[in-house]
Structures are given as structure tokens and as C-alpha cells.
Amino acid sequence: MTTRILADRRVHCVGLGCMNVAWAYGNPPSREDALALFRHALDSGCDHFDTANIYGSGASEDILGEAIMDRRDEFLLATKTGILVDGPHRGIDCSPAAITASLDASLKRLRTDHVDLFYMHRFDPKVPIADSVGAMVRAIEAGKIGSYGVSEWSSTHIREAHAVHPMAAVQTEYSPWTRNIELGVLGATDELGIAMVAFSPIARGALGGELRDIGTLTEKDLRRSHPRFLPENWPANRALIDQFDALAAANGVTPAQLSLAWVLSRGAHLHVIPGTRSIGHFDRNHAATDIVIRAEVLDRVGKLINQETVSGHRYPEVMRGTIDTEDYPAK
Numbered sequence: 523m524t525t526r527i528l529a530d531r532r533v534h535c536v537g538l539g540c541m542n543v544a545w546a547y548g549n550p551p552s553r554e555d556a557l558a559l560f561r562h563a564l565d566s567g568c569d570h571f572d573t574a575n576i577y578g579s580g581a582s583e584d585i586l587g588e589a590i591m592d593r594r595d596e597f598l599l600a601t602k603t604g605i606l607v608d609g610p611h612r613g614i615d616c617s618p619a620a621i622t623a624s625l626d627a628s629l630k631r632l633r634t635d636h637v638d639l640f641y642m643h644r645f646d647p648k649v650p651i652a653d654s655v656g657a658m659v660r661a662i663e664a665g666k667i668g669s670y671g672v673s674e675w676s677s678t679h680i681r682e683a684h685a686v687h688p689m690a691a692v693q694t695e696y697s698p699w700t701r702n703i704e705l706g707v708l709g710a711t712d713e714l715g716i717a718m719v720a721f722s723p724i725a726r727g728a729l730g731g732e733l734r735d736i737g738t739l740t741e742k743d744l745r746r747s748h749p750r751f752l753p754e755n756w757p758a759n760r761a762l763i764d765q766f767d768a769l770a771a772a773n774g775v776t777p778a779q780l781s782l783a784w785v786l787s788r789g790a791h792l793h794v795i796p797g798t799r800s801i802g803h804f805d806r807n808h809a810a811t812d813i814v815i816r817a818e819v820l821d822r823v824g825k826l827i828n829q830e831t832v833s834g835h836r837y838p839e840v841m842r843g844t845i846d847t848e849d850y851p852a853k
Contacts, residue, residue: 528793533570537570539797545582557585604616639669645674652686671691691718693719697725698827705848728759766781775815
């Protein structure tokens with residue numbers, strides 16, 4: 523289970539999500555600490571680094587470029603395009619001109635002439651899928667990207683894009699407490715031979731074994747606006763988390779390792795990209811594939827934490843309109 527195929531390359535199935543060093547979860551680490559994390563990860567055998575142009579308005583790409591691009595042939599590099607952020611306001615632009623301009627800007631920040639996997643970060647209903655995919659194909663032909671993928675797209679739109687030109691990967695949130703891909707995307711990617719890359723596989727830190735009091739989330743922490751972390755939902759979710767943590771302890775693993783193992787068990791085409799700012803957390807996450815967890819334990823995880831038992835939607839209302847992935851009916 524240690525390595526799996528992604529974008530025609532065999533990589534460790536636990537990659538590194540690079541958002542945390544620049545954006546979203548509170549105050550970012552110092553640049554020196556972020557550089558040290560990326561270099562340590564590469565030295566430790568991580569060979570899949572996933573970033574995006576919006577993470578810190580390009581800061582994540584820039585740090586990654588400084589940290590490890592002198593060893594470019596040792597890892598698979600993925601980045602994304604398509605989301606526009608203006609303070610609290612978000613938009614989507616996957617027009618061919620925007621894709622091309624965004625890619626060139628990312629390459630400059632990353633200090634490289636190509637990325638191995640380039641995602642459309644969200645589905646853009648304003649642009650015909652064939653037009654967006656066409657821009658990706660031209661980037662492949664120009665040698666700027668090795669392959670393309672999409673993030674938070676529905677199974678219907680994945681199939682349509684794949685028919686225009688085969689895609690290498692779909693990236694969507696997936697963990698025991700976020701199961702939306704089970705409504706169509708998981709089956710479609712398996713059927714079409716597309717790698718499934720799970721972001722937030724530790725439930726945005728909820729299943730990481732450390733978050734107990736949502737009052738400790740800083741003002742800049744994105745989770746403060748997410749329903750599952752709000753005061754009206756957190757007590758019920760915290761009760762589930764306590765049981766999950768106890769199950770992990772009883773089986774001699776960290777909660778994060780248990781969550782990662784559960785996601786990876788859901789299909790041979792699954793990859794996970796947990797993000798972190800901590801070298802210690804990275805080491806434990808990376809070692810998740812070295813641990814054998816019995817099938818009955820993973821089954822207990824799925825029954826304990828799932829779409830029916832978790833309280834609150836995975837996204838605040840303002841963000842739901844940008845998500846194309848199939849959703850469960852409101853409870």
C-alpha cells in the first residue's frame with residue numbers, strides 16, 4: 523500500500539498538502555520553518571507535493587520553489603488554478619486565457635519549467651468543459667504540464683472532461699466525516715482509471731487527536747466559519763471524536779494515522795495529502811502506510827463517523843455555490 527500510481531508515476535500514497543504553511547489554518551509558520559518542513563519531507567521520502575496558486579496568494583508555491591526545486595526530479599509536483607480570492611469574496615475562472623496566465627505565474631513562483639499535475643481547482647459553469655480542457659491539452663503539448671486534473675467536480679462533469687482528454691486525477695475532500703465522493707465521484711474515478719486524491723483526510727484536523735476546544739482557533743482560522751466547528755455543532759462532533767481517539771489508542775496508532783488508513787482502504791486508486799506545519803506530524807502521517815490496522819477496526823471507524831452521525835455541513839453557505847461535487851440532502 524505504500525506506493526500507488528498518480529499521473530503515470532509511482533509515488534508514496536501519503537503526499538504533502540502545502541496549504542498550511544501559507545493560508546487558512548491560523549497564523550502561518552515562519553518562512554524558515556516552512557522551508558525546513560518541505561526539505562525534511564523530501565529527505566524522508568515524500569515524493570508528492572500539492573500546492574495551489576491561491577495558498578497565501580502564491581506564497582506556498584514560492585516557498586516550495588525555494589525549498590526543493592533544486593531536486594526537481596525527485597518528486598511529483600502538483601498545483602492548481604481557477605479560484606479567484608478577493609478578501610471574503612470568491613470567484614471561479616477556468617477560461618483558457620486565465621488557465622494559461624495562471625500556469626505561467628505558478629511556474630515562475632515555483633522556479634520550474636513544468637508541473638507534473640495541474641488541477642482546475644473548481645468547476646466553472648461559465649466555460650464549456652471542452653474549452654477548459656483544451657487549454658490543459660495545449661499546456662501538455664507545450665511541455666508545461668505533464669497531465670491535468672480537477673478538484674471538487676461532480677462525476678458527470680468528470681466523465682465529460684475525461685471524454686475530451688483523459689485526466690490523471692480528481693482531488694476532493696474525503697475523510698470519515700466527509701463522504702460526498704461516495705455519491706458518484708469515487709465510483710467514476712475507479713471505473714475510468716483516474717487517481718483519487720483526498721484532501722483534508724484528517725477532517726481539517728478534527729481527527730488529528732489534538733483539537734479539543736474550538737475556542738483555541740485563531741481569528742484567521744478558516745474553520746471558525748465552517749459549520750462543523752461552530753458552537754451549535756461542535757459538542758456532538760467532539761463526542762464522536764473522543765470515541766474515535768479512544769479507538770485509535772486501543773489499536774496503538776495516532777488518530778491521524780487511523781483516519782489516513784481508513785481513507786486509503788476505500789480503494790486502490792486513493793491517495794491522501796494531509797497538510798501540516800509540524801515536522802513531527804509529517805513523520806507520523808508519512809508512517810501511516812507502515813501500520814497494519816485490522817479491517818474490523820476500519821469498519822468500526824466508518825460506522826462511528828459518517829455523514830449521518832456528523833453534525834453540520836462541511837462548508838459554510840457562502841462557499842457551497844462553488845462546489846460541484848454531489849452533495850447529501852440537508853438534514
